[in-house]
Amino acid sequence: MRRALPICLLLLLCSPAACGRNGKRHTDWVEIRTPHFRILTDGSVERGSAVGAQLECSNEILSAKFVTDGNQPAPPLYVVAFRNASEMRQVAPLGEGEAVRLGGLFLDTGSGRFIGIDLSTQNLNHIVAHEYSHSLVSSAGGQRLPLWLQEGLAEVFAASVTGESEIFESGPPAKKIPAMQLLGFREDSHEYKEQAFHGAFYSQASLTAEYLWMDQEHKKRLLTYLELTRGGKPIEVAVQQAFQKSGAELNRAVAEFASQRRRARPAAKGSCTKVAGEIVPVSDLDAQARVAEFESQTAEHLDDAIHKLESILSENPKNEIALRGLAYGLWRRGDLKQASESFARAADANPTDANLLYLSAALDTDGAHDQPAKRQRMQTALLKAISLNPDFADAHHWLSLTYAWDGDYLAASDEGKRAVELDPENEQFKFNLAAFYAHSQRWSEARGLCEGLAAASNKDVVSQAEALLKQIEHAQLEREANDSSPTQGVQ
Numbered sequence: 001m002r003r004a005l006p007i008c009l010l011l012l013l014c015s016p017a018a019c020g021r022n023g024k025r026h027t028d029w030v031e032i033r034t035p036h037f038r039i040l041t042d043g044s045v046e047r048g049s050a051v052g053a054q055l056e057c058s059n060e061i062l063s064a065k066f067v068t069d070g071n072q073p074a075p076p077l078y079v080v081a082f083r084n085a086s087e088m089r090q091v092a093p094l095g096e097g098e099a100v101r102l103g104g105l106f107l108d109t110g111s112g113r114f115i116g117i118d119l120s121t122q123n124l125n126h127i128v129a130h131e132y133s134h135s136l137v138s139s140a141g142g143q144r145l146p147l148w149l150q151e152g153l154a155e156v157f158a159a160s161v162t163g164e165s166e167i168f169e170s171g172p173p174a175k176k177i178p179a180m181q182l183l184g185f186r187e188d189s190h191e192y193k194e195q196a197f198h199g200a201f202y203s204q205a206s207l208t209a210e211y212l213w214m215d216q217e218h219k220k221r222l223l224t225y226l227e228l229t230r231g232g233k234p235i236e237v238a239v240q241q242a243f244q245k246s247g248a249e250l251n252r253a254v255a256e257f258a259s260q261r262r263r264a265r266p267a268a269k270g271s272c273t274k275v276a277g278e279i280v281p282v283s284d285l286d287a288q289a290r291v292a293e294f295e296s297q298t299a300e301h302l303d304d305a306i307h308k309l310e311s312i313l314s315e316n317p318k319n320e321i322a323l324r325g326l327a328y329g330l331w332r333r334g335d336l337k338q339a340s341e342s343f344a345r346a347a348d349a350n351p352t353d354a355n356l357l358y359l360s361a362a363l364d365t366d367g368a369h370d371q372p373a374k375r376q377r378m379q380t381a382l383l384k385a386i387s388l389n390p391d392f393a394d395a396h397h398w399l400s401l402t403y404a405w406d407g408d409y410l411a412a413s414d415e416g417k418r419a420v421e422l423d424p425e426n427e428q429f430k431f432n433l434a435a436f437y438a439h440s441q442r443w444s445e446a447r448g449l450c451e452g453l454a455a456a457s458n459k460d461v462v463s464q465a466e467a468l469l470k471q472i473e474h475a476q477l478e479r480e481a482n483d484s485s486p487t488q489g490v491q
């Protein structure tokens, strides 16, 4: 369940006055509700509504380009529009010990997708479209894409909404980044967090992504490149094998593409329906909880955010946002037992959230083999989660395990089979189902699954499947020997 942490650090472009610290903390929070989005803001209604309208516009133009991965519904999207840079710093990751100054931020940590926007930024529409593009790429399974491609695609898609491309080239001429360096950038790298590099980074990432992703032949090669690097090939080797180019040749190809593209056309602005939002007041405690939940998504702010969420709960122990935020925060910090209890309380307060129910069961399984009461609690929570989301593969998988611990391999096989149907790529699910079949003496089904796992990418699963296959063969031989014995069935 735990996913990689894509972080977008889109640079802030704003006037010094707008970016300056503002002494008094504003506490009038409202939520702006549009047909598809809810934007929490402490800024002006006019700017907050502009974010809502731009999100709707981006959704109208971009959503048809994306297909979600189908196994799970997209995690919820939480949008907070902070009134200025000072407020935005609460959720910004730290670089060199200080909060990075950002116009927009996107995070996806598995508990939800979070977009933060600084309303004082000048290029608000582009930043909103850029961050929303991240959320679409992420829901379509893009969390595993390398940083340059995630950022490059977000820029390309944002440009198709706003008609603005290479927005950072309006400043001083950006230093070009060689392709090999660009392809190797990581979210935690000093270069990425270093402000001066960002203009060049986004511009180069956008050009390289457009060059490699938008052309079908190039895209095929790019997919090969991604597969090679995921398999551990060094970037230089993967570039040469996939693109048949050296780093210098790739630099030249991207530069040539850039110059042709500039001559050919300016980016076209997408057109969309104007949408007005409804303004709904939000209590200060709920707003604090929403912001603290956002803060808890970033490792640097996690402890502080947990402290704030606990403090909110001491004022109102039933605040559902704080309960949810605290549970995920404790989980992210690795306090699994506490997190499991916290998820159970959060699930009571948020009875339609299947993920909270699932995690209340899946995080504290110690001793469940020997404790029927604990298994019963797990089964109740998992069955509720499945009733809310019948396609919840992980919940079906955990339910199958609890039935196996009960010794009910028939029920375990049924649930395990459903988990495999919903997530057919999951090798561990397949192995567990093979084991349930073997316990039920459904030898041929067990054997078929084990043989299919011989080429699994998870080497532990390969060796588990080999061992199970040997046990199946042994058990079958024993059975055949018993069947052929003249005394069989006579005693």
Ligand SMILES: [Zn+2]
Residues within 6 Å of the ligand: 007, 008, 009, 010, 106, 130, 131, 134, 150, 151, 154
């Ligand atoms: Zn980004």
